[in-house]
Each structure stands twice: as structure tokens, then as C-alpha cells.
Amino acid sequence: MNDTKKATIAVRKGIEADKHHGAVVPPLYLSTTYSFADFNTKRAYDYGRSGNPTRDILAETLAELEGGAKGIVTATGMAAVHLVTQLLSSQDTLVIPHDCYGGSYRLFTSLEKRGLLKLKVVNFTLDKSFDDIEQIKPKLIWIETPSNPLLRLTDIAKVVATAKKCGALVAADNTFLSPALQNPIEFGVDVVVHSTTKYINGHSDVVGGAVIARTQELGDELAWWANNIGITGAPFDSYLTLRGIRTLNVRIKQHEQNAFLIAEYLERSPFVKSVYYPGLESHPQHQLAKQQQRGFGGMVSFDIKGDINDAARFLTNCKHFTLAESLGGVESLICHPATMTHAGMDPQARLEAGVGDTLIRISVGIEDIEDLLADLERNFSETRPGEDKGQPVAEPKPVKADEQNNSSAAFCFSPAHVALW
Secondary structure (H helix, E strand, O other): OOOOOHHHHHHHOOOOOOOOOOOOOOOOOOOOEOOOOEOOEOOOOOEOOOOOHHHHHHHHHHHHHHOOOEEEEEOOHHHHHHHHHOOOOOOOEEEEEOOOOHHHHHHHHHHHHOOOOEEEEEOOOOHHHHHHHHHHOOOEEEEEOOOOOOOOOOOHHHHHHHHHHHOOEEEEEOOOOOOOOOOHHHHOOOEEEEOOOOOOOOOOOOOOEEEEEOOHHHHHHHHHHHHHHOOEOOHHHHHHHHHHHOOHHHHHHHHHHHHHHHHHHHHHOOOEEEEEOOOOOOOOOHHHHHHHOOOOOOEEEEEEOOOHHHHHHHHOOOOOOEEOOOOOOOOOEEEOOOOOOOOOOOHHHHHHOOOOOOEEEEEOOOOOHHHHHHHHHHHHHHHOOOHHHOOOOOOOOOOOHHHHHHHHHHHHHOHHHHHHO
């Protein structure tokens, strides 16, 4: 059993692996093809789509971080999602959450329309859904926890127990937390999926994805499909992602600390209707988050008061939050899911998922928290969402300096977070 801590794995995997020149950092191999040792005698690598040394180091790092047997690096996060669906035939049923990422929802529903799989959408927060799954007897159950963008949690252990009853595989999208904060395979999940574009790379400069399988057999099957349909990641992209993953744990600390303080601020704001962040005790699944996660992550969503026009004014009046899709980079991003990340869902499905016109999602970066909070305060005071409806909002609840300091200290030094880091 490997007892090496995750931060050490992220930093040191592949270090000093070069046996030719003693390079500390593993080199980048750009070659598309590799010579045969002799007639009909391949070396470890023969063609870039099938295998690449740089990509393999990233795949091995991710597999070790997630506790899986094999990792496959793909060209994009959606390529990783698509890869997992290759395990299904036209007669197999895929169960997905009603509030999954819009791009995943669009892919799954498109595959169903083409007759490539059968699809069932369930709400994993309802106990009845687990009884329904047993009756459906799916081939694969897809979960996303926390969900995008409302940060709902799925009880991973409960899903795995249900899957065992009906002989289903379980795949978990772990993009929002990364392997630094959650490892679904520890709960019995069969496949973990990442958009490595997000926290794993962490610098918003390379697109990629990954699939990690719990067993070697399943990993080999997925790797065969990845080569077969040609969706493996590029060497240079893998090199950049490997460089990003070296700082994953230290970045996640700051992302989470900033997100917690922003969530607390938003919860006090008179311009905000609801805040969605599992780190808040007010979150209905706060205890579940503490049970199956090692932290609460850097994503915060909230419903602003007023209507879509209020949301638009607020979104375009930010200084330190860039209006853009994606997440997990060192810079803070802000987006309007209904018209951006989840525009691929039909309006009815979007509403059923809770993605309304006033929902705003923030990917909290690692900037100085005082600047981020000051920007939010300025923005709210200038746009004053909800007031143009003839219902003036109340003044924000004042927070004493010692209360704010105590709140921050409680976050940074609580036993749960000391254990995390």
C-alpha cells in the first residue's frame, strides 16, 4: 500500500525519471512516431496516438492521486465523458443526475436521440430515486458531486450500494473538487472523470480531460477505446498539465479559503436570495460534505435578487471577476449558467435543475481576498440588484472586525481543515 501523501505525489511523480541525462523534470516527447527495435519488434511506444511518455506520466500521476489502477488522458474534458459512454451499447441504460453539467447533459441526450444508449434522468437527492434505479437496472450510473452549478452533493456510498444491487457500474465526475479534496474510488466508484482544464491544470491555458479506472481490466478497455476513436491528449498539453498539477494542493488551499469567506459575505448580503456552498453550515448537505470530502472547494453559486437584467448588470460590472466560462484557474471567474455553461440544456430541463435566470456561479481564484470582497461590495452598492422592482433592500448586516477575524480563523484552523492539509 502506498502511504505517500497526495501533495507529495502531485509534486514528485516523474521527477528524476530521466535515465539518459539526469533531468530532474521529465522531458517533453513530441515525436509522433517511434522506431521499431527490429522487424516486427516494437518498443514500448510505436505511435503517438497509442502512447506517449509525457502523457503516460500524467496518467500515472492522476491514477495514483485518485487511487485507481489506470489513467487515460484525453484531449478534452468532454472527450473523457464521451470515452466512458463507449462502455455502453444501444440496449444499455445510463442513469444521470437531473442537474449535471450542461455539456454532459447535451452529449448524453444527443447519444440517446441517435439510439446509441437508453437514458434515465433522476434526482439523487430524493430517496425514491434509488428505488427507481434498482428497477431500471442500468449498465452505468453517472454522478457529479458537487454538481455544476448548484453544488448539490450526491451520497457516493449510497449510489455504490445501489449499483451493487443491480449490477451497474458507477462513474463520478470529480472535476469540482479534484483528487486533492475527494476520491470517489475510495467509496467503490468504478470510473472517475476529470476535466483537467480546471483545477488539475489550474492556469486556464490548456484544455484536457482524464478518466481513471478502479481496475486494470476496466482501464485497459477504456484505453483501447481511447486509442480506437482517437481522443488521447497531446504531449505538450500533458506537459503543461503536469506542470500545473505540481501546485495543485497549495492552490486548492487558497481557492477554498477565499471561497469560504466569499460565501459567508454573500450569505450576509441583502442583495442575495440564496447561497450555494457546502462549506456553510446552512447548506443542507454540509454534514455529507464533511463525511465524503476533505474540503469544500473553490466554487460558490448564488441567486441574486431581481431578475435577469439585475444579474446582467452585476456580471458586467465586476473588476476582479472575469465574465467567462470554465473554472479552476488561479484567476477568479464569474458566469451566468443559464446563458453560458448550461445553455445546451433545453429551458424546461434547466429550470427543473434549478438553473434560473438569477443564478450566478463564481470560480474563486487565489487573488488577495480583500480585493475580491471589496469588488463584490462595490458592485452590489453600484448595481443594487432588486431595488428597481420597487422593493428597496435592507442595509447589509454590519460585521465587526473581531467577528470577521474569528470567522476566518475558525475556517483556517478548525480540526477538519488541519486534517485536510
